[in-house]
Amino acid sequence: xxxxxxxxxxxxxxxxxxxxxxxxxxxxxxxxxxxxxxxxxxxxxxxxxxxxxxxxxxxxxxxxxxxxxxxxxxxxxxxxxxxxxxxxxxxxxxxxxxxxxxxxxxxxxxxxxxxxxxxxxxxxxxxxxxxxxxxxxxxxxxxxxxxxxxxxxxxxxxxxxxxxxxxxxxxxxxxxxxxxxxxxxxxxxxxxxxxxxxxxxxxxxxxxxxxxxxxxxxxxxxxxxxxxxxxxxxxxxxxxxxxxxxxxxxxxxxxxxxxxxxxxxxxxxxxxxxxxxxxxxxxxxxxxxxxxxxxxxxxxxxxxxxxxxxxxxxxxxxxxxxxxxxxxxxxxxxxxxxxxxxxxxxxxxxxxxxxxxxxxxxxxxxxxxxxxxxxxxxxxxxxxxxxxxxxxxxxxxxxxxxxxxxxxxxxxxxxxxxxxxxxxxxxxxxxxxxxxxxxxxxxxxxxxxxxxxxxxxxxxxxxxxxxxxxxxxxxxxxxxxxxxxxxxxxxxxxxxxxxxxxxxxxxxxxxxxxxxxxxxxxxxxxxxxxxxxxxxxxxxxxxxxxxxxxxxxxxxxxxxxxxxxxxxxxxxxxxxxxxxxxxxxxxxxxxxxxxxxxxxxxxxxxxxxxxxxxxxxxxxxxxxxxxxxxxxxxxxxxxxxxxxxxxxxxxxxxxxxxxxxxxxxxxxxxxxxxxxxxxxxxxxxxxxxxxxxxxx
Numbered sequence: 001x002x003x004x005x006x007x008x009x010x011x012x013x014x015x016x017x018x019x020x021x022x023x024x025x026x027x028x029x030x031x032x033x034x035x036x037x038x039x040x041x042x043x044x045x046x047x048x049x050x051x052x053x054x055x056x057x058x059x060x061x062x063x064x065x066x067x068x069x070x071x072x073x074x075x076x077x078x079x080x081x082x083x084x085x086x087x088x089x090x091x092x093x094x095x096x097x098x099x100x101x102x103x104x105x106x107x108x109x110x111x112x113x114x115x116x117x118x119x120x121x122x123x124x125x126x127x128x129x130x131x132x133x134x135x136x137x138x139x140x141x142x143x144x145x146x147x148x149x150x151x152x153x154x155x156x157x158x159x160x161x162x163x164x165x166x167x168x169x170x171x172x173x174x175x176x177x178x179x180x181x182x183x184x185x186x187x188x189x190x191x192x193x194x195x196x197x198x199x200x201x202x203x204x205x206x207x208x209x210x211x212x213x214x215x216x217x218x219x220x221x222x223x224x225x226x227x228x229x230x231x232x233x234x235x236x237x238x239x240x241x242x243x244x245x246x247x248x249x250x251x252x253x254x255x256x257x258x259x260x261x262x263x264x265x266x267x268x269x270x271x272x273x274x275x276x277x278x279x280x281x282x283x284x285x286x287x288x289x290x291x292x293x294x295x296x297x298x299x300x301x302x303x304x305x306x307x308x309x310x311x312x313x314x315x316x317x318x319x320x321x322x323x324x325x326x327x328x329x330x331x332x333x334x335x336x337x338x339x340x341x342x343x344x345x346x347x348x349x350x351x352x353x354x355x356x357x358x359x360x361x362x363x364x365x366x367x368x369x370x371x372x373x374x375x376x377x378x379x380x381x382x383x384x385x386x387x388x389x390x391x392x393x394x395x396x397x398x399x400x401x402x403x404x405x406x407x408x409x410x411x412x413x414x415x416x417x418x419x420x421x422x423x424x425x426x427x428x429x430x431x432x433x434x435x436x437x438x439x440x441x442x443x444x445x446x447x448x449x450x451x452x453x454x455x456x457x458x459x460x461x462x463x464x465x466x467x468x469x470x471x472x473x474x475x476x477x478x479x480x481x482x483x484x485x486x487x488x489x490x491x492x493x494x495x496x497x498x499x500x501x502x503x504x505x506x507x508x509x510x511x512x513x514x515x516x517x518x519x520x521x522x523x524x525x526x527x528x529x530x531x532x533x534x535x536x537x538x539x540x541x542x543x544x545x546x547x548x549x550x551x552x553x554x555x556x557x558x559x560x561x562x563x564x565x566x567x568x569x570x571x572x573x574x575x576x577x578x579x580x581x582x583x584x585x586x587x588x589x590x591x592x593x594x595x596x597x598x599x600x601x602x603x604x605x606x607x608x609x610x611x612x613x614x615x616x617x618x619x620x621x622x623x624x625x626x627x628x629x630x631x632x633x634x635x636x637x638x639x640x641x642x643x644x645x646x647x648x649x650x651x652x653x654x655x656x657x658x659x660x661x662x663x664x665x666x667x668x669x670x671x672x673x674x675x676x677x678x679x680x681x682x683x684x685x686x687x688x689x690x691x692x693x694x695x696x
Contacts, residue, residue: 021168023063023144025136029055030069030079037098037109044096045293051096059134059146061163065170065388066090068145070163073672076132076148078115078163081172083267085389086331090172090269091115092195092298099128104458104501110193111296119178119190120157121456122304122312131672132161135637135664142167149638151677154496155453156181158606159190160636169363170388171272171326171341177636178305178322180315181607182495183547183574184488187450188321189312191304192278194271198299199290200238201264203335204246204283207254212308214247214284223251237299240287249309250281257339259301259330267331270339272362273303277323280304312450317574320604326362332391333358338418343386345418347405353398357405359416361386367410374399386415445469449489453496459503462493483531484541487524491547494520524548539568543575555582573601580611581687588619606636613645614685622652640668640678 035044035051044051058079061068069080074097081090092113100109110116110124118125132150137143145164151157160177178190196202204227211226226248227235240246250258258281261268273281285299305321306313315321330336330344334356338345342365346358357372357380365386372380372394379399384392386407406417445468452462469486476482494517499510528545531538546561559582565575580594595612602608609632616625629646636642643665650658669675683690 021064021142023061023142023165023167025138025144025146026060026062028058028060028069030058030071031055032097032112033095034097034099037100043293044098051098054097059136061145061165063165063167063169066165066172068163068165068172070134070146070148072134072146072148073131074112075126075128075130076117076134076150076159076161077112078161078172078174079112080114081327081329083170083329083331085170086267086329088265088267088329088331089197090327090329092197094195094298097128101129103127103129104456111195111298113195113298115163115174116193116195117159117161117176117190118193119159119176120152120155120186120454122189122191122309122454124193125191125454125456127456133638133640133668133671133674135668137162137164137637143173145173147636147638149636151181153677154498155186156495157186158636160638171328171362173324173326175324176278176322177320178315179320179604179606180317181605183317183543183578184491185314185316186492187312187454188305188315189309189454190321190323191302191309192325194269194301194327195298196260196269196301197262197297198237198260198285199262199264200236200288201262202237202299203261203263203268204235204237204285204299205257205259205261205268205270205336206235206248206250206281206283207258208250208252208281209254210251211248212251214245214249224248226250237285237290238288240285242287245286246283248283250283251307253281255338255340259327259336259339260299261330261335263335266334267329268336269301269327270330270336270344271301271303271325271327272339272341273325274323277321278303278305278325279307280309282309312454314450318577318602318605318607322604328362328388330360330391333360333393336360337420338416340416342415343407345405345407345416347403347418347420349398349403349420353400355396355399355403355420357394357396359384359386359392359405359407361388361391364388365409365415368415369408370394371406371408372396373404373406375401445472445485449485449492453492458501458505460501461497462489465489466493478534480531480535480538480541483527483534484538484544487527487531487541487544487548490520490524490527491544491551494524494551521548521552525552537568539565539570539572539575542568543572543578546575546578550578573598576601577605577608577611580615581685584611584615584618584686585688588615591615592619592621606632606639606642609635610641610645610681610685613649614682617645617649617652622649622654625649626653626655638668640665640671640674641681643668644678644682 031053033051034054056071057073059070067082071077071079080093094113097112098109130150132148134146134148137145137147143164143166147162149160158179162175164173180186210223212223227233232239256273256275259270280303282302286296333346336344336346344360348356368386370382401422403420407415409415448468449465466489473482497513497516499513502509525548528541531541542561542565546558550558562575562579565572576594577598580591583591592615595615598608599612613625613629626649629649633642633646647661647665
């Protein structure tokens with residue numbers, strides 16, 4: 001299909017100017033040979049007759065250095081990043097897509113390539129069946145790209161994944177927004193997987209001295225040295241022991257970068273990250289041989305929101321975790337030993353003593369100097385321009401002792417530097433705790449509560465957490481806190497317990513799920529009433545009781561519980577959000593005050609802003625609603641509901657942007673499942689009952 005330029009209302013001023021570095025966006029399709037997934041069967045290359053060409057909607061983002069292709073309807077994936085100068089892809093690009101009709105065990109094949117964002121389900125938790133909504137992004141500095149978004153139901157956790165290019169920049173910038181839409185905490189274990197081609201000459205660049213091998217870290221206390229283990233340098237694919245896989249979790253990063261280099265083709269990949277938001281680094285690869293017909297002709301580099309990747313963290317109610325990183329391709333420099341947002345540097349001493357120095361830019365900077373020193377002596381001072389399309393590389397005579405390479409910018413500031421030591425520096429010391437994490441008190445129960453919903457697997461509900469909290473409560477039956485904890489688990493179980501997620505789905509599973517949901521709510525109500533008797537000022541007990549009563553259909557009693565939650569000291573501010581929904585129809589002004597209080601308490605919550613927009617619109621404050629809606633769309637542009645709210649507020653305010661956002665709302669509503677979800681969410685925001693189901 002011929003690429004179609006996006007509508008002018010969305011991409012005004014983005015006509016191609018590739019020679020000047022402008023970023024362009026276009027809609028297109030990408031043809032991928034698609035066939036059935038077999039977990040342990042023959043590879044797609046060995047079953048070509050089963051794979052037929054299928055065209056998938058694509059969004060293409062391009063500047064003078066890179067061309068990126070995103071596939072929103074194939075799990076919200078960045079599929080390809082093509083480097084125009086090296087004429088090669090940054091990531092592994094698989095021409096085969098093997099799918100499965102089931103969202104669970106067989107529904108998450110993980111070898112398509114590119115960048116895969118897994119949230120709320122980690123460890124390849126996305127599926128190709130997840131068809132994400134998308135919207136273009138353009139910023140005043142010329143940055144442009146695509147925002148792809150998906151709300152996982154019934155867990156009610158939302159991902160917004162932005163893929164961005166900047167003018168005159170050879171990095172692809174990735175931004176992540178992981179939101180908990182629930183009024184109680186949930187597990188946070190967002191994993192991001194990137195796939196890379198491999199040969200026997202692939203080097204894994206993981207700048208850490210210690211790793212933990214793959215496994216559940218709940219009962220782990222061990223670490224292993226990296227990269228040399230038992231005399232073998234495992235940082236090369238050719239050295240991976242036969243019949244094994246490397247799955248290494250990095251600890252104590254020396255610098256905020258990691259990646260790979262394929263020496264035969266003289267190109268690689270490097271990720272630059274912020275350890276505060278994405279602290280994890282992981283490598284996964286299979287043993288050789290590597291052949292074209294082998295199923296895994298790629299390896300994987302991961303990051304995550306938890307440094308110990310399989311120990312997930314808490315995400316508070318109605319909160320957001322935001323993170324960002326970027327990737328670029330070092331090439332033509334024989335490998336790299338250091339990288340930052342400006343450049344990748346290579347500096348090594350060959351067996352004959354000669355030096356190899358290389359610099360590959362991540363962005364252009366004119367008027368730089370490459371400075372090579374041996375001790376206090378300058379052995380090379382070379383003026384050059386940092387240019388991603390022209391790597392700098394020099395080979396120099398043998399030189400003993402410590403050597404350093406530095407890039408000096410036009411203002412005299414150091415842009416990047418690295419040292420080559422004559423002697424190996426001492427290894428950092430690391431002592432793991434003698435006792436594993438999550439061992440004492442309520443921690444095992446809390447761990448089960450967090451962990452139970454993070455796998456996209458059949459039969460993963462809250463049974464384990466409920467059992468553990470029951471055991472704790474039996475030992476301390478007067479604990480109001482434990483009663484609230486157990487009630488929260490019942491509420492979560494009621495939320496996620498659906499028949500199609502049973503190990504054997506069907507009518508019996510549906511009936512059992514319905515029965516269990518009823519029992520869950522009854523148990524939660526009894527526990528919470530008992531907790532409130534013991535602690536009348538327990539705000540969370542009142543909030544959770546309101547949630548349970550509302551799900552039972554007792555709206556008036558639920559409203560009373562929400563009010564009680566707000567009257568406690570300290571209050572449960574989430575109750576303001578839930579109470580505002582029920583005040584919109586009868587008391588819009590009161591709903592505005594409640595929604596504003598919720599928005600102040602949860603400034604990153606899209607739910608709070610959405611209810612505020614609905615309340616302001618109902619109260620006749622359309623201009624204020626329009627201002628909040630614009631802010632919300634800037635935060636989360638790939639939402640059919642947000643576009644609807646903005647269009648309605650603009651229409652009520654008589655603003656000329658109404659027609660433009662009505663068109664965008666119609667586009668987003670046309671995407672798979674978007675209209676039904678937006679309809680349901682809008683009724684929920686307005687406190688309206690769900691429509692009665694009708695027979696087909």
